[in-house]
Each structure stands twice: as structure tokens, then as C-alpha cells.
Amino acid sequence: MVEYMLSVSNLNAGYGKFHIVFDASFNVAEREILTVVGPNGSGKSTLLKALFGLATIYSGSVIFKGSNITGYPPHVKARIGLAYLPQTDNVFAELSVRENIIMASYTLDENEARDRIEEVLSVYPILKQRLDYKAKSLSGGERQILALAMTLIRRPELIMLDEPTANLAPLIARDLIKKIVQLRDELKKTVILVEQNARAALEVGDKALLMVSGKIAYEGPAGALLKDVELGKRYLGLR
Amino acid sequence: MASLIARYPRLQSLLIVVIAAATIILALPLLGLTITDVFSIAIILIVVLALNFMAGYAGIPNFGMALFVYIGAFALAGVGTRVALALVELTSPGFIELLRSSYPLILGDSSSFEVFVRVAGDPMVNRIVTRKVESVIEASSILSLTLTLAVFGFAIIAGALTGVLASLAAVRLREDYLAIVLLAFSELMVSVVFDQTDALAGGPNGAWVVRPWPRVGALEGLAGLLGTIPDVLISLAVGLAVLAACFIYVERMANSPMGRMLRAMRDDDLTIRVYGRDVAVTRLKVMAIGAAMASIAGAIYATVYIQVKAADTYDRVTWTFVPWAMMILGGMANNWGAVLGGIIVYLGRKAIYYYAPAIASVISPILGVEASIAGDILRAQLPNILVGVLIILVLYLRPQGIIPEKPSKTLSRREIEAIT
Amino acid sequence: MVLPSPEFTIYSIAYGSSLALLCLGLTLTYMTAKVPNFAHGTLAILGSAITLILIDRVYYQFKGEPLYYSIYIVAPLVAFLIVGLTALIQYLLILKPLAKRGVGVIGLMIATLAFDVILVNMLTMALYLAPSAYFGKLIGQSLKGFDAGISILGVVTTFSRIVMPFVAVALAITLHLFLTRTKFGIAMRASIENPSLARTLGIDVDKVYMVSWFLAGGLAGVSGSFLSFIIESVKPAAGSLVIVSIFAGSILGGLGSIYGALIGGFLVGFMEPMTTITLQNTLTALLGKAVIITQYQRLFSLLVVIVVLLLAPQGLTGLNYRGIIGRARRVGGVG
Structure with missing residues (x-):
């Protein structure tokens, strides 16, 4: 049996009385980009939040590297190698860039934190020049890079990104997608990428999920979904 | 009886009023109500x-x-x-x-x-x-x-x-x-x-x-x-x-x-x-x-x-806080509830007032104070303390109160916020 | 206009300093629980009551001796711990479970009011029933006679009035360093701004909020301990009026910034007695007969609440200073 990085089976999740994700089952292998696409309100974001413990899981299981982490609270999941990058408000606007990075290394001990911060700043040198600025003074692209850097500091193995390119100018969005590919190819991370911009995301994905009304309508290679004219037209606005 | 209530929802309200009225009349002599x-x-x-x-x-x-x-x-x-x-x-x-x-x-x-x-x-x-x-x-x-x-x-x-x-x-x-x-x-x-x-x-x-x-x-x-x-x-x-x-x-x-x-x-x-x-x-x-x-x-x-x-x-306790307790206990946005809650809290306070001297006679030897003084203090403070505790308990156990608001509402703000 | 005496000015500075600490605490709890704590005034009175009890049981014996001066350290410290714990209990036992059950803002506010009523009445009961060594009965006693006198540059005042402002400044600086220089302090600011992001980064937000409530209560205790020497008498019901000034200072400070709270609290606390006494002296001089208006002093706080909410609901910290200065310059014809 193949050991997956993440293995989800029969997951039902939502918020309180509002059941949103129905019976989701899928696997993510190590060093793979799983792209999750689907129309607005199809439950993509809720799926990510449920995986990270921010939405309620009613039934089903989430297995991370062979151990069952279904009921773990978010701050524990953050400590065992998962990272989640929310779509909005993903940096502390009132804190300086330096303080944001310190917060991202909150769970690490001092020496480790110093090394990791050095490391991340060398990967994203743009942040080095902005260390003492408040995060709210950064541009949209810089903010997303800071957010990405913050998720990397704890060296997570599995990174979940919720629409990272939303509200970015096309050129900057393309640059960010490149950085996501870099996560897999150079930093050897596993990525779950939820995206509204289906084409760009499917192009870089190894595997894809198509979600429609809270259910998984397609699970398979990303390239195949990109070429599936019928599904693409109906749900993703692809031509 | 239950099916009768189910058929005529108004009957339920009427029943509650009858029970409440009966409670008052029965409680009148018991608590020395006038x-x-x-x-x-x-x-x-x-x-x-x-x-x-x-x-x-x-x-x-x-x-x-x-x-x-x-x-x-x-x-x-x-x-x-x-x-x-x-x-x-x-x-x-x-x-x-x-x-x-x-x-x-x-x-x-x-x-x-x-x-x-x-x-x-x-x-x-x-x-x-x-x-x-x-x-x-x-x-x-x-x-x-x-x-x-x-x-x-x-x-x-x-x-x-x-x-x-x-x-x-x-x-x-x-x-x-x-x-x-x-x-x-x-x-x-x-x-x-x-x-x-x-x-x-x-x-x-x-x-x-x-x-x-x-x-x-x-x-x-x-x-x-x-x-x-x-x-x-x-x-x-x-x-x-x-x-x-x-x-x-x-x-x-x-x-x-x-x-x-x-x-x-x-x-x-x-x-x-x-x-x-x-x-x-x-x-x-x-x-x-x-x-x-x-x-x-x-x-x-x-x-x-x-x-x-x-x-x-x-004072604030009698005319602001106690009415809030009555409303929350009975059920906010339900007038029958407000009436019921009002009667219960009033009688409850009266009852504590009535039994305070008895409680005082038990605790005063322990504290070493005169029973009459302890009684007066309990009468003044205990009903307020218990109403405070009551509010918190009701909010925790049954925030909708005894008779909840009639359902006709859509999603509450909190629920909508949770989704978006 | 007849200006207040130096003695009165020192009193006003001391009162302003204690109100600054109270507003700081209220704002801190408001930022974490997102609900104004209507019991905050009574928390201060609890600090006063603790000081009263310490004097009644122990310190009255040392009156006039050098040892007596330790009351100005011991009482605030004990009050800090006990009132801090009381506020923590309020958060853990009442607000947190209710918020978790989905009770809305109005429900949470009435719960803090309920806690206030419980606290006031328990404290009243305790002060009536607790045995008293010096005073005979504890309720309604004045501690003015227990505040050591001191004369500085010919101005006769009391020890608590001199110490209070220094304590407030020292606490404010400590808190500032804590919030900007320590990891836990930064985590506190982070958790207040965006609790869910803080959680995703592995910060235990609940712990951070617990510390906030303990600190807020502790500061109220320190403040109340010093206030006990200034106020006419220590009685639990006084909290219901103090709370109005605390809200005034906090709203002036914007209810979203601890620095705003410090400034707003000091301004309201300093200006309230100063304005009242100036007006009283001026009216007396103008009319040629004694006019007494100090009993209406608290109306100043109400006025601050109303004026700030009508003109600048965001408070001092929400104002666009560049815009105002810019406009002033344009009006002045410069630039």
C-alpha cells in the first residue's frame, strides 16, 4: 500500500447547521500539487478549512502521514507539519513585517527560529528591505509573499493555499504561481492549491479535484481536466 | 391534550396564562402577597x-x-x-x-x-x-x-x-x-x-x-x-x-x-x-x-x-437589570414569555425575601453576627445575586428563554458570518 | 477665570492617572472579547475594598511608623493579584463559555452586567458581615485619614497622590515594552488583531486572552487601591458611577488602542475635576456668592461620551491628524 501525504475519506463538513462538504474522499501524494477548482460556493474553501480544523467535521477521517488527525485543533495541526494560508487577512496588518515573521516562528525555539528566518529572507529578499514597515503598507503582491514566507518558516510538509492570487494583478499573479511551483520543485513541499483562476492552477497542478455543490465531481490528473471540454465549459468557463 | 395543543397553538399560550394566574393566586397567601x-x-x-x-x-x-x-x-x-x-x-x-x-x-x-x-x-x-x-x-x-x-x-x-x-x-x-x-x-x-x-x-x-x-x-x-x-x-x-x-x-x-x-x-x-x-x-x-x-x-x-x-x-438593579432578567428568562421577542418571566422572577425574589431570615438564622452563628443583621443584609443582597446568576445560567442553558421567539426568521447574523 | 490650587492640580493628576489605568484595562478586554465589560468599575472598587481590609486588619497598627509606607506597595500588589484573578474568572466562567455557545453581543453585555450585580452585592455582603478589627464595621469607611501626608515645595498633599502618577507611567512603559519586545506580547497584539490567523500559526489564542483579562483586572486592582485613599468612602455601589468615566476615557481613546486609552483616560480623569472646580470658582467670583457644582462633576464624563460619539466616534486614535493639520494650514494660508 502506498503511503500518501494526506488521505481523506468520506469527509462531511460545514459550519454549525450548514452542511457544505459532502462525502469527500481523495489522496495527495508527497511532493505533488493538488489543484482544487470549482464554481463559486462549491465548498472549496470550506474543504481546506475543514482539513485544517477551522470548520466543523461531522464525519469521515483525515490521515496525515499515516496518523489520524481528524479532530486536532488548528494550533496543534500547525505544530505537526501542516500549514494553511487563508484567502484574506493572512498577515497581521498592524504588525511590522519583522513581527509578522516572528509570529510565524512562534512555535519554534529561539535558535531554530533565527536560522529559519534567515533562510526565508534569503528565499524572498524583497521582505528584507521591508522588515520595519507595517504589513498594511505592503502592496498586494508583497503581502502574499509575506504570507507565503510566514507559512514556510515552520517548514511544513503540506501547504494549503486558499486562492492566493485573488485580487492580484495578472503579472503578479503569474509570478506567485511560479513561486508555488518552486515550493514543490525546489523546497520539496506538498501543496493543495484552491484557485478561482482555473487554467493557470490546472497548468501547474499534478492532480486536480473539481468540486460542484459540495461534492467531488472529478478526481484525476490535472492535465486531463484541462482538456475535458465538457466539464471545463460547464463549470470552469474554460474554452 | 397534547394533540389538542398541537391543533390550536393559541391554546398553549392560554394554558400558560392560566397556569401563571393560578400560581399567583396560590402563592399569594403563602408568601404573604398583598x-x-x-x-x-x-x-x-x-x-x-x-x-x-x-x-x-x-x-x-x-x-x-x-x-x-x-x-x-x-x-x-x-x-x-x-x-x-x-x-x-x-x-x-x-x-x-x-x-x-x-x-x-x-x-x-x-x-x-x-x-x-x-x-x-x-x-x-x-x-x-x-x-x-x-x-x-x-x-x-x-x-x-x-x-x-x-x-x-x-x-x-x-x-x-x-x-x-x-x-x-x-x-x-x-x-x-x-x-x-x-x-x-x-x-x-x-x-x-x-x-x-x-x-x-x-x-x-x-x-x-x-x-x-x-x-x-x-x-x-x-x-x-x-x-x-x-x-x-x-x-x-x-x-x-x-x-x-x-x-x-x-x-x-x-x-x-x-x-x-x-x-x-x-x-x-x-x-x-x-x-x-x-x-x-x-x-x-x-x-x-x-x-x-x-x-x-x-x-x-x-x-x-x-x-x-x-x-x-x-435604581438600576430594580428597574433596568431585573426587567432584563425577566425578559431573558421568559424569552426575548415573545410577549407571553416576557409576562411569564416577569411573574416568575418577581415571585422568586419575593420568596427569597421571605426565606432570608431563616437562612440568616443558620449562617449567623457561623459568621458570628446577629441573626437580625444577617437577615436584613441577605434580604437586600441575596435576591440580586441570584437574579445575576439566573441570567447567566439562562443565557448558557436556554438562551431563547422559556417560550422562544416564534420562528419566522431566516439566518441570524452570526450564522451568515460563519459562512462568508 | 479662577485657576485651581496646586494641591487640587496634584489631586487631579493622581485621579487622571488612575483612570488611565482603568481605561487601559477596559480597552484591553474590549479588544479581546469584543464586548464592553460593565463590571470594570466594580473591579476597581474591589481593589479599594482589599486596601481597606488590609488597613483594618494589619496596617492600622503601624500608622505613623516608617513601616506604614509599605502599604503603598503591598496593597496594590495584593489588589493586582486578587482583582486580576477575579477578572480572569469572569472571562473563563462567564464570557468565554457564553461566546462559545454563540450568545450575541447583547447577551454578552447583559452577562457582564449580571457579573457586576453579583460582584457588587457579594462585596456589600462581605463588607457588612466580615469582622472588622479597627473600624468596627467595614462598609462606607473613608481611608483619607490613612493616607500619609507629604509636603513638596511648600505644597501639602498626600503620599498616594504623589506615587500614583509614577506607578501609572511605570506600568504603561512596562506594558509597552512587553507588547513590542517580547514574543508573548507581540502574540497578544497579533491575537487581538486576527485571532484565526494567530491560531493557524500555532499561537494559543485562549491563553493570550486569559493573560489580557488577568492584566486588565490587575490594573483595575492597582488603580482602585490608590483610589481608595482619594474617594470619600469605600462603598461597592460607587462602581456604577466610576464606570461612566471609564467608558468616557476609553471612548475618547477610540476603544481600539491601548495608547489611546491611556491618553483618553488621563484626559478625562484630569479634566473632570479641574474643569468643574475652575467653573465653580469662576461662578463664585462672578456672582459674589458661594456656588457649589462639584456634585455634578461626573456630568463631564457623560458630556465627553456624547460629544465624542457625535463628532468623532472613532475617538482620538481614529482622527486623521494629517488631514486636520493640512486643513488648518490651508485655512492659515500657509503652503
């Missing part, structure tokens, strides 16, 4: 209904109810006494002169204007004059009717105005600011402005009021039978009539388009942001109507509890 207790329940229920209108339906966190009730009492203590004296002086000129000659030491060198100020502002003058004026007023049905109209007219208008003024600063802001402003305004008006200014209505000493009711000889037999006086029976009748009117008004309003708008406004912050101006105007209207209702209740209350002391009698 006709004035029934009167007090009627008054506090008017206040609870007004609060339910403002807080339950419209979502205005009125933490300043005590002020609006006091304004009604002031209509008698500060305004009514003076109007009564004027009426007596107008119909039988020379009355003030007569007073002056009868009490040369107290009133001898006061001008007529000063007599009018001191009749409510100076405890000694107030004590002497009010009873004399009252005996003239109650002898003439025209005078007593005029005084009644003046007093209640003032209570309604001043109550409504105070409601508007108290909320004006925060009417466009979120609930928490509104709550702060209403509490601050009420607290300072009652325990600083009215309580520290003798000229208004006696300051900390308070003022006795002139009861506006006519003398009804026919009631004397009944009053004697019930161990009370005719004036109290009139107050009770007026109180019950106003209670019924308020109930019908709030109930009708709740089921009108206005009621639905109030609830929409309460459940959705966005409404307040988008329709800022309309919401502010609607809130002010609700404040005016609710405050006027509370003010009427205060005016009727003062016809029985005729010594009106601002901070002492119209």
Missing part, C-alpha cells in the same frame, strides 16, 4: 413589555430603563404636585396665602413662586402641602381628571423625549456603543442630576406626590375587604388596563410590517450600514415609544408608592 404585590407585578410587566419592544424586537440594548421609569415618577413628584397646587389656587384663590398664615415659620417669608419651588423641593413643605392639596383635588372629579391628564400627558411626552435624547449620540452606531450611552445617560440623570438637585423633586430626600385620583366612595367596601385603600384599587385598575393595552400594542406591532423590519434590523448588521439613516430614525421612534411606555408605568407606580426618591427608589 394587593400591592399584584399592582407591582402589573407595573413591572409594563416595563418588561416596553423593554421587550426595544431590546427583544428592535435589538436596542436599553441599559437605561431606570431613567425612563423615573421620568414617569417625576411627572407626579416634580410636576404633578406643582400643577395640583396651581389648580387648587386657581379654583379657590387664597389657598397659598392660607398656607402661609397657617405655617408662618416654614412658609412665612416665601413668595408664591418660592412656594411652587419648595412644594416639591423642600421635604418639610412638601410633606405639609401635598396632603392638603390632595384632599382638595380628590373632592372634585374635574380637578382630579385635569391633574390626571396633565400628569400622564407630561409622563408620555417627557418619557418619549428622554428616550430620544438618551439614545441620540449613539443611534447610528453599533449596539455596544448604544448600550454604553444609555447606561451612562440614565445613571447620571437619575443619581446625579435628579438626586443632587433639590429644586427638581427633593433631591436625595425625594418628594411625596399628590395622588390624582378622585374619591370613589363605592370602592371603600371592597378596599376594606382586600385590606387596602380605594386609591390603590384605582391604581391597580389603571395599571392592569395599561398593561393590557401595552400587551396588545406590542403584540400587534410585532406581527406588522414594522415589526418584521425591526427584526431584520436586529438580526443583520448590514442593514444598519446600508440603511443607516432609516435605521437611526426607526431606532429613535422605538426609543420614544418604549420610553413613553416605561414612563407611564413609573407614573402609575408613584400613585401607590407615593414617596419618590430618585436614586433610592429608581
Whole structure:
């Protein structure tokens, strides 16, 4: 049996009385980009939040590297190698860039934190020049890079990104997608990428999920979904 | 029985009322309840209904109810006494002169204007004059009717105005600011402005009021039978009539388009942001109507509890906090619930009051204090502590109260926020 | 205009300093629980009551001796701990479970009011029933006679009035360093701004909020301990009026910034007695007969609440200073 990085089976999740994700089952292998696409309100974001413990899981299981982490609270999941990058408000606007990075290394001990911060700043040198600025003074692209850097500091193995390119100018969005590919190819991370911009995301994905009304309508290679004219037209606005 | 209730939902409400009424009647002798207790329940229920209108339906966190009730009492203590004296002086000129000659030491060198100020502002003058004026007023049905109209007219208008003024600063802001402003305004008006200014209505000493009711000889037999006086029976009748009117008004309003708008406004912050101006105007209207209702209740209350002391009698715990507890226990935005909660909390407090000496006799040897002192302290503090605990428990265990709001609502704000 | 005496000015500075600490605490709890704590005034009175009890049981014996001065350290410290714990209990036992059950803002506010009523009545009961060594009965006692006198540059005042401002400044600086220089302090600011992001980064937000409530209560205790020497008498019901000034200072400070709260609290606390006494002295001089208006002093706080909410609901910190300065310059014809 193949050991997956993440293995989800029969997951039902939502918020309180509002059941949103129905019976989701899928696997993510190590060093793979799983792209999750689907129309607005199809439950993509809720799926990510449920995986990270921010939405309620009613039934089903989430297995991370062979151990069952279904009921773990978010701050524990953050400590065992998962990272989640929310779509909005993903940096502390009132804190300086330096303080944001310190917060991202909150769970690490001092020496480790110093090394990791050095490391991340060398990967994203743009942040080095902005260390003492408040995060709210950064541009949209810089903010997303800071957010990405913050998720990397704890060296997570599995990174979940919720629409990272939303509200970015096309050129900057393309640059960010490149950085996501870099996560897999150079930093050897596993990525779950939820995206509204289906084409760009499917192009870089190894595997894809198509979600429609809270259910998984397609699970398979990303390239195949990109070429599936019928599904693409109906749900993703692809031509 | 159960199927009968299911078929006729109204029957359920009726059943609750019957049970509640039976409880009161059964509890009356047990706790030593009197006709004035029934009167007090009627008054506090008017206040609870007004609060339910403002807080339950419209979502205005009125933490300043005590002020609006006091304004009604002031209509008698500060305004009514003076109007009564004027009426007596107008119909039988020379009355003030007569007073002056009868009490040369107290009133001898006061001008007529000063007599009018001191009749409510100076405890000694107030004590002497009010009873004399009252005996003239109650002898003439025209005078007593005029005084009644003046007093209640003032209570309604001043109550409504105070409601508007108290909320004006925060009417466009979120609930928490509104709550702060209403509490601050009420607290300072009652325990600083009215309580520290003798000229208004006696300051900390308070003022006795002139009861506006006519003398009804026919009631004397009944009053004697019930161990009370005719004036109290009139107050009770007026109180019950106003209670019924308020109930019908709030109930009708709740089921009108206005009621639905109030609830929409309460459940959705966005409404307040988008329709800022309309919401502010609607809130002010609700404040005016609710405050006027509370003010009427205060005016009727003062016809029985005729010594009106601002901070002492119209304190925050009795007139703001306890009505909140009654409403939350019974069920916010449900008038039957508010009534039921009101009766339960009133009787509960009465029962604690009744059993306090027994508790004191047990604990006083342990603490080494005299049983009578411990009893007095328990009587004063224990009911309040238990009402505080009750509120927290109800919020935790059954936030919708005994009788929940009728379901017709859509998603609440919290639920919508959770999704987006 | 007749200006207040130096003695009175020192009193006002001390009162302003204690109100600054109270507003700081209220704002801190408001930022974490998103609900104004209506019991905050009574928390301060609890600090006063603790000081009263310490004097009644122990310190009255040392009156006039050098050892007596340790009351100015011991009482605030004990009050800090006990009142801090009380506020923590309020958060853990009442607000947190209720918020978790989905109770809305109005429900949470009435719950803090309920806690206030419970606290006031328990404290009243305790002060009536607790045995008293010196006073005979504890309720309604004045501690003015227990405040050591001191004379500085010919101005006769009391020890608590001199110490209070220094304590407030020291606490404010400590808190500032804590919030900007320590990891836990930064985590506190982060958790206040965006609790869900803080959680995703592995910060235990609940712990951070617990510390906030303990600190807020502790500061109220320190403040109340010093206030006990200034106020006319220590009685539990006084909290219901103090709370109005606390709200005034906090709203002036914007209810979203601890620095705003410090400034707003000091301004309201300093200006309230100063304005009242100046007005009183001026009216007396103008009319040629004694006019007394100090009993209306608290109306100043109400006025601040109303004016700030009508003109600038965001408070001092929400104002656009560049805009105002810019406009002033344009009006002045410069630039």
C-alpha cells in the first residue's frame, strides 16, 4: 500500500447547521500539487478549512502521514507539519513585517527560529528591505509573499493555499504561481492549491479535484481536466 | 391534550396564562402577597413589555430603563404636585396665602413662586402641602381628571423625549456603543442630576406626590375587604388596563410590517450600514415609544408608592437589570414569555425575601453576627445575586428563554458570518 | 477665570492617572472579547475594598511608623493579584463559555452586567458581615485619614497622590515594552488583531486572552487601591458611577488602542475635576456668592461620551491628524 501525504475519506463538513462538504474522499501524494477548482460556493474553501480544523467535521477521517488527525485543533495541526494560508487577512496588518515573521516562528525555539528566518529572507529578499514597515503598507503582491514566507518558516510538509492570487494583478499573479511551483520543485513541499483562476492552477497542478455543490465531481490528473471540454465549459468557463 | 395543543397553538399560550394566574393566586397567601404585590407585578410587566419592544424586537440594548421609569415618577413628584397646587389656587384663590398664615415659620417669608419651588423641593413643605392639596383635588372629579391628564400627558411626552435624547449620540452606531450611552445617560440623570438637585423633586430626600385620583366612595367596601385603600384599587385598575393595552400594542406591532423590519434590523448588521439613516430614525421612534411606555408605568407606580426618591427608589438593579432578567428568562421577542418571566422572577425574589431570615438564622452563628443583621443584609443582597446568576445560567442553558421567539426568521447574523 | 490650587492640580493628576489605568484595562478586554465589560468599575472598587481590609486588619497598627509606607506597595500588589484573578474568572466562567455557545453581543453585555450585580452585592455582603478589627464595621469607611501626608515645595498633599502618577507611567512603559519586545506580547497584539490567523500559526489564542483579562483586572486592582485613599468612602455601589468615566476615557481613546486609552483616560480623569472646580470658582467670583457644582462633576464624563460619539466616534486614535493639520494650514494660508 502506498503511503500518501494526506488521505481523506468520506469527509462531511460545514459550519454549525450548514452542511457544505459532502462525502469527500481523495489522496495527495508527497511532493505533488493538488489543484482544487470549482464554481463559486462549491465548498472549496470550506474543504481546506475543514482539513485544517477551522470548520466543523461531522464525519469521515483525515490521515496525515499515516496518523489520524481528524479532530486536532488548528494550533496543534500547525505544530505537526501542516500549514494553511487563508484567502484574506493572512498577515497581521498592524504588525511590522519583522513581527509578522516572528509570529510565524512562534512555535519554534529561539535558535531554530533565527536560522529559519534567515533562510526565508534569503528565499524572498524583497521582505528584507521591508522588515520595519507595517504589513498594511505592503502592496498586494508583497503581502502574499509575506504570507507565503510566514507559512514556510515552520517548514511544513503540506501547504494549503486558499486562492492566493485573488485580487492580484495578472503579472503578479503569474509570478506567485511560479513561486508555488518552486515550493514543490525546489523546497520539496506538498501543496493543495484552491484557485478561482482555473487554467493557470490546472497548468501547474499534478492532480486536480473539481468540486460542484459540495461534492467531488472529478478526481484525476490535472492535465486531463484541462482538456475535458465538457466539464471545463460547464463549470470552469474554460474554452 | 397534547394533540389538542398541537391543533390550536393559541391554546398553549392560554394554558400558560392560566397556569401563571393560578400560581399567583396560590402563592399569594403563602408568601404573604398583598394587593400591592399584584399592582407591582402589573407595573413591572409594563416595563418588561416596553423593554421587550426595544431590546427583544428592535435589538436596542436599553441599559437605561431606570431613567425612563423615573421620568414617569417625576411627572407626579416634580410636576404633578406643582400643577395640583396651581389648580387648587386657581379654583379657590387664597389657598397659598392660607398656607402661609397657617405655617408662618416654614412658609412665612416665601413668595408664591418660592412656594411652587419648595412644594416639591423642600421635604418639610412638601410633606405639609401635598396632603392638603390632595384632599382638595380628590373632592372634585374635574380637578382630579385635569391633574390626571396633565400628569400622564407630561409622563408620555417627557418619557418619549428622554428616550430620544438618551439614545441620540449613539443611534447610528453599533449596539455596544448604544448600550454604553444609555447606561451612562440614565445613571447620571437619575443619581446625579435628579438626586443632587433639590429644586427638581427633593433631591436625595425625594418628594411625596399628590395622588390624582378622585374619591370613589363605592370602592371603600371592597378596599376594606382586600385590606387596602380605594386609591390603590384605582391604581391597580389603571395599571392592569395599561398593561393590557401595552400587551396588545406590542403584540400587534410585532406581527406588522414594522415589526418584521425591526427584526431584520436586529438580526443583520448590514442593514444598519446600508440603511443607516432609516435605521437611526426607526431606532429613535422605538426609543420614544418604549420610553413613553416605561414612563407611564413609573407614573402609575408613584400613585401607590407615593414617596419618590430618585436614586433610592429608581435604581438600576430594580428597574433596568431585573426587567432584563425577566425578559431573558421568559424569552426575548415573545410577549407571553416576557409576562411569564416577569411573574416568575418577581415571585422568586419575593420568596427569597421571605426565606432570608431563616437562612440568616443558620449562617449567623457561623459568621458570628446577629441573626437580625444577617437577615436584613441577605434580604437586600441575596435576591440580586441570584437574579445575576439566573441570567447567566439562562443565557448558557436556554438562551431563547422559556417560550422562544416564534420562528419566522431566516439566518441570524452570526450564522451568515460563519459562512462568508 | 479662577485657576485651581496646586494641591487640587496634584489631586487631579493622581485621579487622571488612575483612570488611565482603568481605561487601559477596559480597552484591553474590549479588544479581546469584543464586548464592553460593565463590571470594570466594580473591579476597581474591589481593589479599594482589599486596601481597606488590609488597613483594618494589619496596617492600622503601624500608622505613623516608617513601616506604614509599605502599604503603598503591598496593597496594590495584593489588589493586582486578587482583582486580576477575579477578572480572569469572569472571562473563563462567564464570557468565554457564553461566546462559545454563540450568545450575541447583547447577551454578552447583559452577562457582564449580571457579573457586576453579583460582584457588587457579594462585596456589600462581605463588607457588612466580615469582622472588622479597627473600624468596627467595614462598609462606607473613608481611608483619607490613612493616607500619609507629604509636603513638596511648600505644597501639602498626600503620599498616594504623589506615587500614583509614577506607578501609572511605570506600568504603561512596562506594558509597552512587553507588547513590542517580547514574543508573548507581540502574540497578544497579533491575537487581538486576527485571532484565526494567530491560531493557524500555532499561537494559543485562549491563553493570550486569559493573560489580557488577568492584566486588565490587575490594573483595575492597582488603580482602585490608590483610589481608595482619594474617594470619600469605600462603598461597592460607587462602581456604577466610576464606570461612566471609564467608558468616557476609553471612548475618547477610540476603544481600539491601548495608547489611546491611556491618553483618553488621563484626559478625562484630569479634566473632570479641574474643569468643574475652575467653573465653580469662576461662578463664585462672578456672582459674589458661594456656588457649589462639584456634585455634578461626573456630568463631564457623560458630556465627553456624547460629544465624542457625535463628532468623532472613532475617538482620538481614529482622527486623521494629517488631514486636520493640512486643513488648518490651508485655512492659515500657509503652503
